[in-house]
Amino acid sequence: MSIHETLAGASRFAASRRQAAEIAGRQEEHRLWIQVKAYRDFLVSTGQAYLFEDYLNGVAPSLRPQVSTAIEARPDSTSRRVMTLLLKTFDATPEKQSASTLIHQVNFIADTGQLEACEDYIHHRLEYAPLAIAYFPTLAEAEAWLNGLAEPPSPADILIGDEYHLAWSSREDNARGIYRDYVIEPYIEEFVAQGMPPTAPPFETRAEADDRLKTHPAAPFDFVSIAGQYYLAVHHKRLERHTLHHVASALAEWEEKKKATARNSAEAEEENG
Secondary structure, three states: OOHHHHHHHHHHHHHHHHHHHHHOOOHHHHHHHHHHHHHHHHHHHEOOHHHHHHHHHHOOOOOOOOOOHHHHOOOOOHHHHHHHHHHHHHHHOOOHHHHHHHHHHHHHHHHOOOHHHHHHHHHHHHHOOOOOOOEEOOHHHHHHHHHOOOOOOOOEEEEEOOEEEEEEEEOOOOEEEEEEOOOOHHHHHHHHHHOOOOOOOEEOOHHHHHHHHHHOOOOOEEEEEEOOEEEEEEEEHHHOEEEEEEHHHHHHHHHHHHHHHHHHHHHHHHHHO
16 A cells, blocks of 8 residues: 555545544534644645655554654643544544554654644644745756655645646656646635735835835735736745735636646546446
8 A cells, every 4th residue: 555545544534533523513522633634734745755654664563553752742732632632543443554644644743853843834724825845946946956855745835936836756656747736826716706905015016026025924815016917925934935926817827727627527537438
């Protein structure tokens, strides 16, 4: 079983438990299961699936998973409360492998020194832009970075200029690459559907907008006007930078992407039908 299949199986197990807690009205448990999902989201979004696979391979076999000492040292943390729930679930469920994977997701994050970053992600993910792990001015620089990594992301979003791209790798195929990822366009579509702001800070040039955003960051999304055209300014707090997305162009590209996806789905159905 691949690591991606292992993570997917554990995610389905967590989702079923989250749904059961919601139906039963166990609000605190339901909230904790939402946070369990966020650990998996953090691990996957930061491109660490294969690193987690290596971690699992190094865990000593035991009847009951051990808890990272880094978590034990934080008795009042989100991670400690989540771990208490997962250990209780492990003891009660026959689906030991899925429960163990969920426990080790949290242990992996703790043992690699990422607890604070992950808990920040859990508690503030709605306040931040969609996560990107790196920025590059050009595709050539991004490709050089990816090809130079001993352990490339598996996968993770990066920024190239103002656009999101997915940097990916496959251990099974010994392959890696980068392709355009339409992450911010659905946000722009939703914001426009809600109504464009009657006024937006006006700038004559991109440089003027960039200078303003350095001292007045978007939170994390704000519309600005540059030379009479609307842009969505996106603040990437973790990367300490902004991207600017031309609204009309982004919506046109997103519409074409949706049409292409629909065509591909229809063709696949015809081939399989």
